[in-house]
Amino acid sequence: xxxxxxxxxxxxxxxxxxxxxxxxxxxxxxxxxxxxxxxxxxxxxxxxxxxxxxxxxxxxxxxxxxxxxxxxxxxxxxxxxxxxxxxxxxxxxxxxxxxxxxxxxxxxxxxxxxxxxxxxxxxxxxxxxxxxxxxxxxxxxxxxxxxxxxxxxxxxxxxxxxxxxxxxxxxxxxxxxxxxxxxxxxxxxxxxxxxxxxxxxxxxxxxxxxxxxxxxxxxxxxxxxxxxxxxxxxxxxxxxxxx
Amino acid sequence: xxxxxxxxxxxxxxxxxxxxxxxxxxxxxxxxxxxxxxxxxxxxxxxxxxxxxxxxxxxxxxxxxxxxxxxxxxxxxxxxxxxxxxxxxxxxxxxxxxxxxxxxxxxxxxxxxxxxxxxxxxxxxxxxxxxxxxxxxxxxxxxxxxxxxxxxxxxxxxxxxxxxxxxxxxxxxxxxxxxxxxxxxxxxxxxxxxxxxxxxxxxxxxxxxxxxxxxxxxxxxxxxxxxxxxxxxxxxxxxxxxxxxxxxxxxxxxxxxxxxxxxxxxxxxxxxxxxxxxxxxxxxxxxxxxxxxxxxxxxxxxxxxxxxxxxxxxxxxxxxxxxxxxxxxxxxxxxxxxxxxxxxxxxxxxxxxxxxxxxxxxxxxxxxxxxxxxxxxxxxxxxxxxxxx
Numbered sequence: 001x002x003x004x005x006x007x008x009x010x011x012x013x014x015x016x017x018x019x020x021x022x023x024x025x026x027x028x029x030x031x032x033x034x035x036x037x038x039x040x041x042x043x044x045x046x047x048x049x050x051x052x053x054x055x056x057x058x059x060x061x062x063x064x065x066x067x068x069x070x071x072x073x074x075x076x077x078x079x080x081x082x083x084x085x086x087x088x089x090x091x092x093x094x095x096x097x098x099x100x101x102x103x104x105x106x107x108x109x110x111x112x113x114x115x116x117x118x119x120x121x122x123x124x125x126x127x128x129x130x131x132x133x134x135x136x137x138x139x140x141x142x143x144x145x146x147x148x149x150x151x152x153x154x155x156x157x158x159x160x161x162x163x164x165x166x167x168x169x170x171x172x173x174x175x176x177x178x179x180x181x182x183x184x185x186x187x188x189x190x191x192x193x194x195x196x197x198x199x200x201x202x203x204x205x206x207x208x209x210x211x212x213x214x215x216x217x218x219x220x221x222x223x224x225x226x227x228x229x230x231x232x233x234x235x236x237x238x239x240x241x242x243x
Numbered sequence: 244x245x246x247x248x249x250x251x252x253x254x255x256x257x258x259x260x261x262x263x264x265x266x267x268x269x270x271x272x273x274x275x276x277x278x279x280x281x282x283x284x285x286x287x288x289x290x291x292x293x294x295x296x297x298x299x300x301x302x303x304x305x306x307x308x309x310x311x312x313x314x315x316x317x318x319x320x321x322x323x324x325x326x327x328x329x330x331x332x333x334x335x336x337x338x339x340x341x342x343x344x345x346x347x348x349x350x351x352x353x354x355x356x357x358x359x360x361x362x363x364x365x366x367x368x369x370x371x372x373x374x375x376x377x378x379x380x381x382x383x384x385x386x387x388x389x390x391x392x393x394x395x396x397x398x399x400x401x402x403x404x405x406x407x408x409x410x411x412x413x414x415x416x417x418x419x420x421x422x423x424x425x426x427x428x429x430x431x432x433x434x435x436x437x438x439x440x441x442x443x444x445x446x447x448x449x450x451x452x453x454x455x456x457x458x459x460x461x462x463x464x465x466x467x468x469x470x471x472x473x474x475x476x477x478x479x480x481x482x483x484x485x486x487x488x489x490x491x492x493x494x495x496x497x498x499x500x501x502x503x504x505x506x507x508x509x510x511x512x513x514x515x516x517x518x519x520x521x522x523x524x525x526x527x528x529x530x531x532x533x534x535x536x537x538x539x540x541x542x543x544x545x546x547x548x549x550x551x552x553x554x555x556x557x558x559x560x561x562x563x564x565x566x567x568x569x570x571x572x573x574x575x576x577x578x579x580x581x582x583x584x585x586x587x588x589x590x591x592x593x594x595x596x597x598x599x600x601x602x603x604x605x606x607x608x609x610x611x612x613x614x615x616x617x618x619x620x621x622x623x624x625x626x627x628x629x630x631x632x
Contacts, residue, residue, distance in 0.1 A: 052474050054474060072477075075474060075475055078474070080471060082470055082471055084467040085467070086467030087466075088466075089466070103472065103477055104475050104476060
């Protein structure tokens with residue numbers, strides 16, 4: 001048994017000639033917010049889908065909550081928020097949240113109310129999802145991922161298309177959840193979000209260019225911002241590839 | 244109006260359709276398939292209807308005229324008919340042949356048939372019809388009546404018969420012939436609609452839930468909830484079964500409406516158990532649900548779902564024994580009929596509605612429908628594997 005909640009070893013996923021994930025090694029501890037940071041098409045979504053078991057790896061291994069993935073049983077303790085809001089349009093906010101809680105076999109009325117309060121949806125619980133704005137849908141989607149009181153949350157670009165205020169609110173939720181011992185893996189292509197993570201992996205073309213805390217990455221690269229560090233690493237990787 | 248804008252939209256629409264290769268292929272293949280099937284079925288020469296004849300007529304010898312055998316004359320006339328395939332039977336076989344459908348009607352000519360006619364100047368034909376197909380029943384009755392009238396006309400030179408008579412079926416008036424028709428199944432009150440009603444019921448029960456299931460499952464994928472669902476402990480079999488039962492409930496409501504309307508509003512005759520009809524239609528609706536779920540795996544959008552209609556539904560209607568009896572189809576098309584789920588429902592529905600059969604007789608069709616549901620269910624669950632690890 002490992003001490004890590006999540007761990008990958010030499011993880012690879014190839015789609016014919018495309019190496020979407022190419023030898024990723026990383027681990028996440030309980031209560032940690034780990035950021036997968038990289039541009040679109042860098043392999044973040046594929047990595048998350050591998051971890052949750054929606055894809056089978058070409059090679060390498062994934063451990064999640066001490067189990068080798070894919071493993072359906074573990075998923076009752078894992079929350080997943082897809083990039084699109086992925087909700088049932090005809091159902092109300094509460095019905096959507098209750099549905100995903102039931103699917104994981106862990107419906108708890110008190111917890112559901114807590115989740116609804118956390119994402120500030122008390123006034124809209126009876127609204128059908130089709131009547132909600134983009135921001136409210138994202139909140140509902142996050143609430144669905146939290147509905148069954150998961151120990152691990154995998155959030156695929158949860159703040160994409162979200163206004164700055166709501167983005168800030170989301171990160172407050174994430175920090176609060178981490179404070180309660182929930183482990184979060186959050187993907188993003190926005191550098192200011194990277195700053196909010198406990199640790200992060202810079203992804204490009206299916207590989208990690210750097211991995212560690214914000215401070216570690218900045219100091220190793222000798223830059224004042226993460227963005228500069230990333231651009232420097234990307235340029236080095238391109239030159240290395242060209243040579 | 245801007246011609247340029249209109250052309251821009253036209254170009255865009257053309258590009259979109261052309262890039263959906265399957266749509267382009269189906270636009271060409273689907274009508275060819277449906278037209279070919281229609282041509283094959285409509286142009287097929289009608290298959291001769293099997294008619295049994297029990298000819299016990301002993302004939303009669305008359306001093307001047309010689310021997311007269313009216314029964315043999317009728318038999319000879321019937322053998323000449325290209326609409327009938329005459330099978331000579333003995334009396335003990337009649338019920339068995341009508342029951343298994345190997346004879347669609349039996350004409351019984353008793354031993355004193357000629358003698359009675361010569362004595363009474365009136366021939367009474369005992370025609371027993373299988374009765375479940377009104378069209379066939381009408382054909383047999385017409386052919387038998389015509390053959391009998393021809394035979395009677397041929398007696399004109401002997402001083403017997405009524406050569407001027409053209410038809411008779413009720414023994415009234417001056418006609419020398421009456422045909423006493425009895426029905427093994429159904430009866431005179433059964434019309435063509437009674438025969439076609441089971442088909443309508445079957446097609447409606449399957450077609451509508453097929454579309455519902457196909458679109459519902461497709462939306463699950465297109466709106467991303469399938470991915471989310473797959474990231475829960477639910478496995479593929481559970482997801483498909485959940486869908487099957489959820490949509491099946493609506494199928495049951497629809498089945499109830501169809502049955503109610505058919506029986507109580509349209510006054511369609513049925514002889515067997517209503518519960519059994521409900522069971523058959525429900526099973527067919529579940530076939531439709533599973534077929535829809537399976538087909539949705541091959542569709543990327545609602546447009547492609549609609550394309551399944553000429554590929555999956557119309558061949559079922561044409562080949563599934565709905566309007567053409569399978570035995571009357573060209574030999575090479577008959578195996579396809581047995582591959583159509585609707586064939587088994589049609590057969591079972593007709594057996595119950597028109598013949599009054601019970602579970603003891605129709606269980607093989609029920610078993611096949613259950614088997615088809617099982618196979619489609621497993622295939623649907625397997626096809627999800629393509630999308631979800």
